[in-house]
Amino acid sequence: MTADSGNTSVLVPQPLSDELEQLVQEAVSIDVKELLAEDGLPELDERTGRPKVLKAYVVHADPKMTVVPNFLSDEEIKHLLELSEDYWVQSMVGTGVYKTNDESKDLQNKPSPNRTSYSCMLRSSQTDLVRDVEFRLAQLAGIQVDYLERLNMVRYEPGQLFNRHHDGRFRPKTVFVYLNDLPENAGGETFFPNLGIKFVPRKGCAVMWSNVLGPGVDDERTIHQGLPPRTGIKFGVNCFFNDKPIKQMEAARISQEEDGLRARAARLGCKTFDPEQLFRDDVRELLPGQIRAFSLNQEPKLSVIPGFLNEDEASALAAMTQPAESRPVIDESCFARIEQKMALVAGLPQVNMEPLKGAQDEVLIEEFFKKGDILKAADCYYHTIVYCRDLTQNPQYYPDLKHTQEQRQSSKDLCESVFTNLALCQLKYAATFGTTASEERTKVLKEGAKSASEALKLNPKNAKALFRRAAATASLAQGNSNNEEAQQLCLEARADFLQVIEVDPQNREARVELKAVQELVKALKREEAEGEKKGWLRAEAAPWLQVNGATKCVVHMRCSTVAAEGSHSAPVTLSFILGDPDMHEGFHVAVKSMTVGEVASFTFSPSRFRATGSLVKLLPSTKEAQAKPSVWEITFLKYVTWEDLDCKGQRLRKIHSEGYGPFPEHLAEIFVHWKVVGPDNSLLHSSRYTLSMGADSGMSQVEDEDKPAPSYVLGEGAWEPISTLCRSLRQGGAGELWMRCLPAMPVQESLGNGMDASAQLSMMLNKAKEGASQDSLEHCVVRVELEKVVPPLAGPSDARWEGPSSVVQERFRAAQLLEKGDENAALARLRRVAAWCPQLSASEGASVSRDLGEARSGIGWILACRAAPILDSGSVTSDLIALAKKDLAEAEAHCKWLEVNHPDLAGTRLLRSKILLALDDDFAGAHEQLLEAQRSAPDNKTVQLSARHLESRRT
Numbered sequence: 038m039t040a041d042s043g044n045t046s047v048l049v050p051q052p053l054s055d056e057l058e059q060l061v062q063e064a065v066s067i068d069v070k071e072l073l074a075e076d077g078l079p080e081l082d083e084r085t086g087r088p089k090v091l092k093a094y095v096v097h098a099d100p101k102m103t104v105v106p107n108f109l110s111d112e113e114i115k116h117l118l119e120l121s122e123d124y125w126v127q128s129m130v131g132t133g134v135y136k137t138n139d140e141s142k143d144l145q146n147k148p149s150p151n152r153t154s155y156s157c158m159l160r161s162s163q164t165d166l167v168r169d170v171e172f173r174l175a176q177l178a179g180i181q182v183d184y185l186e187r188l189n190m191v192r193y194e195p196g197q198l199f200n201r202h203h204d205g206r207f208r209p210k211t212v213f214v215y216l217n218d219l220p221e222n223a224g225g226e227t228f229f230p231n232l233g234i235k236f237v238p239r240k241g242c243a244v245m246w247s248n249v250l251g252p253g254v255d256d257e258r259t260i261h262q263g264l265p266p267r268t269g270i271k272f273g274v275n276c277f278f279n280d281k282p283i284k285q286m287e288a289a290r291i292s293q294e295e296d297g298l299r300a301r302a303a304r305l306g307c308k309t310f311d312p313e314q315l316f317r318d319d320v321r322e323l324l325p326g327q328i329r330a331f332s333l334n335q336e337p338k339l340s341v342i343p344g345f346l347n348e349d350e351a352s353a354l355a356a357m358t359q360p361a362e363s364r365p366v367i368d369e370s371c372f373a374r375i376e377q378k379m380a381l382v383a384g385l386p387q388v389n390m391e392p393l394k395g396a397q398d399e400v401l402i403e404e405f406f407k408k409g410d411i412l413k414a415a416d417c418y419y420h421t422i423v424y425c426r427d428l429t430q431n432p433q434y435y436p437d438l439k440h441t442q443e444q445r446q447s448s449k450d451l452c453e454s455v456f457t458n459l460a461l462c463q464l465k466y467a468a469t470f471g472t473t474a475s476e477e478r479t480k481v482l483k484e485g486a487k488s489a490s491e492a493l494k495l496n497p498k499n500a501k502a503l504f505r506r507a508a509a510t511a512s513l514a515q516g517n518s519n520n521e522e523a524q525q526l527c528l529e530a531r532a533d534f535l536q537v538i539e540v541d542p543q544n545r546e547a548r549v550e551l552k553a554v555q556e557l558v559k560a561l562k563r564e565e566a567e568g569e570k571k572g573w574l575r576a577e578a579a580p581w582l583q584v585n586g587a588t589k590c591v592v593h594m595r596c597s598t599v600a601a602e603g604s605h606s607a608p609v610t611l612s613f614i615l616g617d618p619d620m621h622e623g624f625h626v627a628v629k630s631m632t633v634g635e636v637a638s639f640t641f642s643p644s645r646f647r648a649t650g651s652l653v654k655l656l657p658s659t660k661e662a663q664a665k666p667s668v669w670e671i672t673f674l675k676y677v678t679w680e681d682l683d684c685k686g687q688r689l690r691k692i693h694s695e696g697y698g699p700f701p702e703h704l705a706e707i708f709v710h711w712k713v714v715g716p717d718n719s720l721l722h723s724s725r726y727t728l729s730m731g732a733d734s735g736m737s738q739v740e741d742e743d744k745p746a747p748s749y750v751l752g753e754g755a756w757e758p759i760s761t762l763c764r765s766l767r768q769g770g771a772g773e774l775w776m777r778c779l780p781a782m783p784v785q786e787s788l789g790n791g792m793d794a795s796a797q798l799s800m801m802l803n804k805a806k807e808g809a810s811q812d813s814l815e816h817c818v819v820r821v822e823l824e825k826v827v828p829p830l831a832g833p834s835d836a837r838w839e840g841p842s843s844v845v846q847e848r849f850r851a852a853q854l855l856e857k858g859d860e861n862a863a864l865a866r867l868r869r870v871a872a873w874c875p876q877l878s879a880s881e882g883a884s885v886s887r888d889l890g891e892a893r894s895g896i897g898w899i900l901a902c903r904a905a906p907i908l909d910s911g912s913v914t915s916d917l918i919a920l921a922k923k924d925l926a927e928a929e930a931h932c933k934w935l936e937v938n939h940p941d942l943a944g945t946r947l948l949r950s951k952i953l954l955a956l957d958d959d960f961a962g963a964h965e966q967l968l969e970a971q972r973s974a975p976d977n978k979t980v981q982l983s984a985r986h987l988e989s990r991r992t
């Protein structure tokens with residue numbers, strides 16, 4: 038509470054210095070003893086011991102400093118000192134920073150070397166005498182006693198002091214009363230350095246000054262300090278007038294703390310309170326001037342204050358409801374008191390209130406209302422209600438009031454009107470939350486409806502209350518997302534509005550509102566019907582959401598971002614595999630709450646843009662969306678379930694049309710036109726292409742519709758993803774492969790059109806690299822049209838059979854495949870040779886006898902080769918061993934046949950050697966066979982290799 042530091046530091050007393058000692062010496066000393074020497078000692082009342090005429094001396098004009106000799110009597114001083122005995126504690130100073138207008142929040146009381154004295158706080162109205170002193174102080178100050186803080190006794194031992202300070206901007210006035218005389222020149226004066234005056238302590242003498250220039254503005258001129266007494270003990274009492282009605286606030290607080298009502302209030306929660314119950318529970322007597330608040334709710338604070346108004350006040354207020362001509366004479370001064378109490382319970386400065394004078398029954402509250410402070414008004418209504426209702430319903434608690442029947446009736450009327458107005462307050466307050474449902478809005482509206490209901494209990498025909506209840510209920514319906522509940526509320530509101538119209542047929546507002554409610558009911562009914570349909574649609578859509586295993590879902594949606602001003606970005610159509618981590622996570626969430634055809638607006642938080650893949654890059658303005666929440670308009674176009682070919686969503690397959698005829702068999706020649714389309718629908722590759730040279734980039738790839746589709750043999754060199762798709766297509770069929778990325782093409786031999794698939798693909802990749810996006814081959818769709826299926830040659834019965842040359846061709850092809858290392862493909866061809874030959878005529882068969890021998894030795898060799906390592910290994914499963922044994926048995930059968938039919942064939946010896954090794958590890962036998970083989974076919978590479986291999990194993 039310094040003068041100079043404004044609101045930064047509240048109390049920074051300066052230590053006494055020599056310089057200050059000097060100032061004190063030079064200051065004008067004001068001593069009542071000297072004043073009275075001229076004027077004569079005041080004549081004391083024998084009974085009270087106080088001056089018959091109390092004189093106040095203005096010793097300084099601006100700021101006004103007043104001295105009152107013998108303000109307290111010896112008896113009073115003795116009493117105050119007795120009350121303080123045993124209760125002296127170290128004095129504190131308020132430290133902190135002014136932030137609010139409530140110093141109790143801003144300042145903290147702390148011990149300080151700047152105040153070394155002792156203090157004792159008396160309780161408010163602690164005794165009759167204390168209360169009497171308090172009232173006299175209030176009279177002296179011209180301030181209501183409610184603003185007087187608890188009397189603050191001080192005691193200074195020699196050397197103890199209170200350094201330079203200001204009593205606080207929240208204390209408009211200070212009265213300091215000295216409680217004893219000190220020896221002459223013992224010091225202990227109250228020194229005002231800025232005024233250059235000091236007061237000599239004289240028993241019973243009061244000094245009064247103002248601490249403010251205006252509300253909340255320090256008057257730095259009245260900075261002062263309590264100088265240390267050199268000898269003797271100095272007693273005094275600080276009487277601070279606060280800018281808030283602190284006395285009653287404290288009384289209410291003490292009362293609450295004492296009886297632990299807080300806990301009970303908390304338990305009461307927001308249940309309907311019953312003041313009657315509160316009264317019943319609390320039988321303790323209240324001291325005059327004390328009020329007791331029952332706190333029903335902490336946040337927001339709601340208190341009930343029984344006996345808030347005293348008898349006179351209640352009568353005066355109740356009388357105001359009567360017509361002026363029949364109104365009894367009212368002591369209008371009580372309105373000021375009510376005002377003051379209202380202010381104190383509201384915790385708001387009384388200056389904010391309009392005077393009650395000339396009030397109609399509700400003027401006090403109306404005034405608040407007009408200022409737009411709904412909450413303040415509501416607070417007042419609450420308090421008035423508590424009182425009025427109690428007065429009407431529990432007259433037994435007010436035996437002293439002796440109200441007449443009319444007075445009770447008028448109190449009841451007041452109660453009704455106050456409830457009606459409280460409902461309005463609550464409606465207005467609820468309106469500040471807008472029209473969308475919120476917890477607070479709902480709570481307030483429900484309270485509003487309740488208040489109106491209370492008024493209606495007192496008068497069921499109160500049109501205003503009916504209207505307000507209806508309005509509250511209708512508003513509740515408006516924000517309610519539960520259709521059924523909302524409809525019920527509408528019905529209630531409608532009933533009330535109808536009643537308003539019945540009571541007041543001229544009420545246009547009610548008619549308008551009624552119509553609005555009826556519209557709302559219609560809308561709700563519509564929504565209900567749609568909701569059912571929607572629920573059905575969702576149920577229909579449900580299976581695709583539960584896609585599992587090999588079935589996956591591809592979702593097609595159109596999306597655009599919506600800017601703050603409502604403009605849409607150019608829409609982008611997106612197709613993605615549901616659950617694909619490369620896709621914007623938010624879209625997965627979004628799509629799961631939508632049905633096909635639905636347009637929805639979603640706000641995506643930046644964290645939703647976690648996806649890093651190429652697909653998310655196609656979303657409009659995702660950069661912005663990654664920085665801050667963005668609003669998207671999404672249209673759910675369609676969804677398709679796809680078969681997941683590798684169960685990881687890497688390669689989905691969708692058959693658009695299966696075509697006609699049988700499904701292509703293994704080794705069928707298929708003519709496939711395939712295209713690779715990027716996620717943005719751009720054509721990346723077509724298998725029917727021509728190279729166009731000499732363009733800007735030197736070379737470009739152009740689709741050529743006149744070219745035939747390239748052909749592949751299914752199972753031999755066709756790009757595997759395409760052959761997988763083609764196996765489920767008939768000729769003329771079309772399908773799509775949905776690829777998360779284009780897999781590496783297998784190394785393939787040259788195909789029919791002179792360009793193999795890997796070459797095509799590498800061209801395609803190059804083209805993609807030249808293009809804008811290097812990732813454009815991710816999330817591509819391979820569209821396949823199976824233009825022609827040529828079934829594999831069936832055998833001699835096939836129209837395409839060319840006689841023995843077909844066998845030769847087939848065996849040649851098998852040899853090619855074997856050379857390439859494609860043993861399985863070779864095996865398939867060799868088995869066909871073995872199957873066809875016995876179907877030939879004897880002469881034709883003879884011409885291909887050797888081919889048959891080669892074919893059977895080839896089959897046996899392949900089988901023995903794949904069986905041998907398995908039989909060799911001890912760690913394979915018995916299933917595999919069984920398969921290997923079966924292979925070897927078949928090889929043995931071929932071998933036996935060969936040994937009979939083609940004993941000289943190198944392949945026969947080779948096969949035998951292989952079997953010997955695989956079965957018994959018979960190296961000698963195998964070696965012997967190989968030597969024979971070398972003799973018959975010295976140039977056979979397989980024989981030479983096998984011999985070498987055997988040699989290495991033997992050593």
Ligand SMILES: O=C(O)CCC(=O)C(=O)O
Nearest residue numbers: 199226227262263273275
């Ligand atoms: O002791 C005095 O003379 C003055 C005391 C004072 O100013 C205070 O307690 O605030």
Ligand SMILES: [Fe+2]
Nearest residue numbers: 202203204261
């Ligand atoms: Fe002070």
